[in-house]
Structures are given as C-alpha cells and as structure tokens.
Amino acid sequence: MNIVVCVKYVPDATADRKFEDDFTVDRVGVDGLLSELDEYAVEQALQFREKREGEEIEITALTVGPEKAVDAVRKSLQMGVDKGVHVLDDAIAGSDYVATSLVLAKAIEKIGAESGGADLVICGMASTDAAGSVIPAMLAERLGLPQVTLASVIESQGDQVRIKRDNEGSTEVIGATLPIVLSVTDQSGEARYPSFKGIMAAKKKPLETFSLADLGVDAGEVGLSVAWSQVEDTTERPPRTAGEIVTDEDGSGAGALVEFLASKKFI
Amino acid sequence: MSEVLVVIDHVAGEVKKPTYELLTIARRLGEPAAVFFGSPDQAAAVAEKVKAYGAAKLYVVDDAQTKGFLVAPKAEALQQLAEKSSPAAILLPSTFENKEVAGRLAIKLGSGLITDAVDVQAGESGPVTTQSVFAGNFTVQAKVTHGTPIITVKPNSAAPEEADGAGTVETFDATISDAARTAQIVATQPRQSTGRPELTEAAIVVSGGRGTGGNFEPVEGFADSLGAAVGASRAAVDSGWMPHAFQVGQTGKTVSPQLYVANGISGAIQHRAGMQTSKTIVAVNKDPEAPIFELVDFGVVGDLHTVLPAATEQITARKG
Ligand SMILES: Cc1cc2nc3c(=O)[nH]c(=O)nc-3n(C[C@H](O)[C@H](O)[C@H](O)COP(=O)(O)OP(=O)(O)OC[C@H]3O[C@@H](n4cnc5c(N)ncnc54)[C@H](O)[C@@H]3O)c2cc1C
Ligand SMILES: Nc1ncnc2c1ncn2[C@@H]1O[C@H](COP(=O)(O)O)[C@@H](O)[C@H]1O
Numbered sequence: 009m010n011i012v013v014c015v016k017y018v019p020d021a022t023a024d025r026k027f028e029d030d031f032t033v034d035r036v037g038v039d040g041l042l043s044e045l046d047e048y049a050v051e052q053a054l055q056f057r058e059k060r061e062g063e064e065i066e067i068t069a070l071t072v073g074p075e076k077a078v079d080a081v082r083k084s085l086q087m088g089v090d091k092g093v094h095v096l097d098d099a100i101a102g103s104d105y106v107a108t109s110l111v112l113a114k115a116i117e118k119i120g121a122e123s124g125g126a127d128l129v130i131c132g133m134a135s136t137d138a139a140g141s142v143i144p145a146m147l148a149e150r151l152g153l154p155q156v157t158l159a160s161v162i163e164s165q166g167d168q169v170r171i172k173r174d175n176e177g178s179t180e181v182i183g184a185t186l187p188i189v190l191s192v193t194d195q196s197g198e199a200r201y202p203s204f205k206g207i208m209a210a211k212k213k214p215l216e217t218f219s220l221a222d223l224g225v226d227a228g229e230v231g232l233s234v235a236w237s238q239v240e241d242t243t244e245r246p247p248r249t250a251g252e253i254v255t256d257e258d259g260s261g262a263g264a265l266v267e268f269l270a271s272k273k274f275i
Numbered sequence: 276m277s278e279v280l281v282v283i284d285h286v287a288g289e290v291k292k293p294t295y296e297l298l299t300i301a302r303r304l305g306e307p308a309a310v311f312f313g314s315p316d317q318a319a320a321v322a323e324k325v326k327a328y329g330a331a332k333l334y335v336v337d338d339a340q341t342k343g344f345l346v347a348p349k350a351e352a353l354q355q356l357a358e359k360s361s362p363a364a365i366l367l368p369s370t371f372e373n374k375e376v377a378g379r380l381a382i383k384l385g386s387g388l389i390t391d392a393v394d395v396q397a398g399e400s401g402p403v404t405t406q407s408v409f410a411g412n413f414t415v416q417a418k419v420t421h422g423t424p425i426i427t428v429k430p431n432s433a434a435p436e437e438a439d440g441a442g443t444v445e446t447f448d449a450t451i452s453d454a455a456r457t458a459q460i461v462a463t464q465p466r467q468s469t470g471r472p473e474l475t476e477a478a479i480v481v482s483g484g485r486g487t488g489g490n491f492e493p494v495e496g497f498a499d500s501l502g503a504a505v506g507a508s509r510a511a512v513d514s515g516w517m518p519h520a521f522q523v524g525q526t527g528k529t530v531s532p533q534l535y536v537a538n539g540i541s542g543a544i545q546h547r548a549g550m551q552t553s554k555t556i557v558a559v560n561k562d563p564e565a566p567i568f569e570l571v572d573f574g575v576v577g578d579l580h581t582v583l584p585a586a587t588e589q590i591t592a593r594k595g
Binding site: 021022025026027031045104105106109133134136137139140141142143144145146148149150152153154155156157158160170174175176177178179180181182183184185188193194195235236237238239240241242243244245248251252253254255256259261262263264265266268269270272274275 | 286345346347350370371372374375376377378379381382383386387388389390391403408409410411412413414415416417418419420421422454457458459460461462463464465466479501509519520525526533534544545548551555556557559563568569570571572573574575576577578581582583585586588589590593594
C-alpha cells in the first residue's frame, strides 16, 4: 500500500507574518516550518500503518513550495515517513488553490505511478497561512477519489475506512472504500516528536525533487500571473488602541465591568 | 441583470441568518437567486423567507439525491445550475462543508475561488472581496479574474437588509453521478441545542478558557445575563470541559461579534485568529501580563470565579 501525506511549509504563526510587494505571502523573510496542522496528517499516516501490522505500507511526504519548503519534508521524514518529494519550480510561486491543487495532484499521480496508484492521500485540515481548507476537496475532485475530510477519528479494515467528523450542527460518521483522499483535524491526536533515532535515520531516506516538467505540467498553467483569483491590496490592521485595564479589589472589578458594558449599550 | 446564486444555509428548512446576509450582498452584484438543497415540501416556506430579502428566484434542488453523501453531489448540482443560469457570481456561507463544495466547483467550472470573505463589494470588473488573514492582522482585497467568481462569505459580513423579491420557485433537476456518491454519511447525530444563540451568528460571545478550571457556570451565567453565545478556548475543549463545537480559534469557529468577552483565556495567536475582528473585546484574567490584555477595549485583572458572578448579579438587577 502507498500513502502520500501532503505537508505544507508555512511562515511561523507566532512570528510577524507579512506580504511581499506583489502581495504574495512572504515565505523567505519570515521563519517557516512544517504546518502544525499537517503534523497531525503525518501522525495519522504513521498510525494507519502501525495499526496494520504485517502489511507493506510505504509513506511519502509531499510538499509544493520554495527551496526552504524541503524542511517540511525533512521533519516528516524525521517523524517516520519513508520518503520525501519536493516539487520545486520558480514558475509555481504565487499559485492559487486551483494551480496548487493541480501540481499536487500530478505529483501524487507520479508518486503512485510506480505502484499502481496512491491508496491513501492524507492532508491536514487547513494550512495555517492560507487556511482555505479546500485543497483536500480539490484533490479528490482532480484525482476522482472519494473525499473523506475533517476526520477526528479514523478507523480502517481491509479497504474500508470510517471516520468521525464534526459538522456544523451534527457529528457524522463517513464511510468510503480505498483509495481515498482523507483530511484530519487537530482533534485526531497529538503528533509525535521526532526521536534522536528518527532524526539520524531521516538523513539516509530518499528525497526527490520534481520540477513542473517532471510532472508534465505546463509552466503557463501555474504561478501568480495566471492565478484565477488575484490579490489587489493588503493592509496591516492598525494596532488596537490600548484599552482600559482595571484591577479587581474587593469586588470593584465587577462594577467597573458592568459600567463599561452599559456605557457601550450592551446592557 | 445577471443572476447571483446564493446557497441557502438552513437546518431542516429553517433558514439561518447568514443566508440573509448573503442575499443582501448579492443585491450589490446582480439579481439574487437563492439555491435550496432540501426537501421540496419545505420550498414554499423557504421562498417566503428569502423573497423578503430580495431573492428573485428560488432554485429547489431535491436533496434526496445529495444528502447521504459528502460534498461532491452538491458541487455537481451547482455546476449544472451554473452552466444553465450563467450567474455573475456564486456565493456560499463559509462553513467547512461549503468551502469544500466551492473548491470542487471551482475546478469543475474552471473558475477562481475566494474563501472566507468578510466583505464583498461590486467592482468595475466583478466583485471585490475583503478577507481577514494572518490571525486578523491583515486585511486583503482580492478579486476573481477567471470564470465565475465563487466566493464563500463569513457570517456577520453584512447587516441583512429586507427587500421585496419575486421569489419565483423553480425546481432544478440535477443529475448526480455515481462517482459523486462515494463518501457515504453512515450516521448523523444532531448536536443538542443549548437554547443559546449560535456561536458564529451571535452579537455577543462570552468565552471561557483553562482559567475556568473546568467550571463553566460563571461563564454561562454571565453569557445568559447578556443573551450571549458561549465559546471556549482549545485548552478548555482539550480538557473535555466543552464540546469541540464551542471552540473559538484557528481550528474552531471564527467569530466577529459586537462584543467578545474572554475569561481565563491567555490570548494565544491561534485563539486570536478566531476572535480578533470582534468589534469590542473585553477580558477577565487574573494575570495582568496575559497577552489578551493587548487586544482589549476593557480588561479586569481578577479572578473570573468572583468577578463574573458579581457582574451577572448586577446586570440582572439592572434589568429588573
Ligand atoms: C495548530 C494549533 C491550533 C490551535 N487552535 C486553537 C484554537 O482554535 N483555539 C484556541 O483557543 N486555541 C488553539 N490552539 C491552542 C493555543 O495555542 C493555546 O494553547 C490555547 O488557546 C490556550 O487556551 P487558554 O487561553 O484557555 O489557556 P492558557 O494559555 O493556559 O491560559 C489560561 C489563562 O487563564 C488565566 N486564569 C487562570 N485562572 C484564572 C482565574 N481563576 N480567573 C481568571 N483568569 C484565570 C491565566 O492567567 C491564563 O492567562 C491551537 C494550537 C495549535 C498548535
Ligand atoms: N503547497 C502545499 N504542499 C503540500 N501540501 C499542501 C500545500 N498546500 C496545501 N496542502 C495540503 O492541503 C491541506 C489544506 O490546505 P489549504 O486548503 O491551503 O487550507 C494542508 O493541510 C496540506 O495537507
């Protein structure tokens, strides 16, 4: 069996994230890392294998992104993934969801081609920078696979997969037959830390770099200039003006709070 | 004037507020045509609701074919509807499910997609959207440059304005392929209603975090005195104190109410991502150094277990 985990390299959410002059996300000037939400995807890929003792399962971590994005793949290798693929091509910079999903889909097809197709594609619930939560659905659309998204609990037996997911007004159980595209939430269970052994072992694991040409994607189909949605302007939110802070002493806090709410007509 | 498709947000035919917000936005862009995925016998009642907010048309797509399966059938139906009606734009309420529908639809129609807009205005060459990104630290103006603009819009992005629409009901027969019926909804358990306002729609949200120590009574009592929805930080959810549906933040709900009150919540970036665009922010926290105080319009340094019950009592007394 062949599992592909899609992992994204994102600017650190706790750093000062910003935009370039062309309004693309600054992916170079700000420290980046494997999206925390994709660590859950890696974890579930590893657990999927661990629960299926005796089966031969190969897990590939796949990223599309600039030079430094390879760090996201490296971390996945350290966590226990078998091989890495980095799609790196200057033409990809500034791609929108539509183009990114195309490149990912082509890469998944290429990774699977050597073994009769990917059986399981696992994504995070969202990237922590774009936060669209749309790539997994788009991949299912492009690959023609069942879409089993936003799982908090994953169970499988043979080629059957069942997941639990929280929808707006309900909790649902979804069932599908492999191959599928799966996305997992941060409720699916904490991701493991790479062990020292894992870090050492990762250095010897295969890591391939694909260009657009390797994937048979025309450079004219991707990138900022052909993005079907375009950013026209970005504005930094003005810092909030410092508010009034009171310290509660002998019950004064509640009174001050109620006065404030009344002054703003909330009461 | 071209149609603007608006996908209705409803539970069993009960139309939800974001629908009216989207219809209001749609009127800026063209003629609103609401799309109802549901039972045809609820169509007449739904039509009454949406025409009061300017819907010229109501397309009814019988959900008998779509409802047992995840996302893909809806995207197929919308593709067929869009090919028939050539809309100027397609608007969907920004739920996780609708974002996925929108994503698939974008590929099917060969159209650009914008998710989580907090405002949409008519521009010279189509709709111009505003999004709030990087935990609310930036706003971004964008537009779709190819195909039919597909835009998912967050709750509270417009004040619903009533307007007379014709509300003509039209049944739309979508053809759903077998390929779209592969991820099956095996079981559904509706969440129990709390009797409080919906988190994402509420004008006031009162949240509790790890600082509640697991006792949400002061938070809930305070919320009820203000007629507010109750929210929680991930720490409170992970501790099992509140269900995940109440989580505010990056991996929970994004709220943008008139008033947000954070109690016993430190103000981590992932929590901010879900509440930073609230109009007025108030916090109660016993640590004067808590980062949440950087955001507030008003803050009380104190113990929520004493401040909130006392405040609740005073509010109740004022209301008489
Ligand atoms: C990928 C990822 C996604 C995440 N998504 C989310 C998300 O969606 N939502 C979210 O909330 N978090 C999210 N987090 C977690 C986030 O980083 C924080 O850990 C979390 O928000 C902390 O919750 P808290 O503020 O309740 O707890 P803490 O940070 O522990 O803060 C508790 C606060 O309560 C105060 N306090 C304690 N006792 C009292 C008292 N008696 N009275 C008053 N104040 C008191 C303390 O001073 C402290 O400031 C995410 C993290 C990651 C890595
Ligand atoms: N550039 C990328 N490279 C690899 N995986 C990605 C990339 N962008 C998105 N993904 C995957 O798609 C998921 C959802 O991303 P998004 O739709 O951008 O919120 C992420 O959690 C990743 O698993």
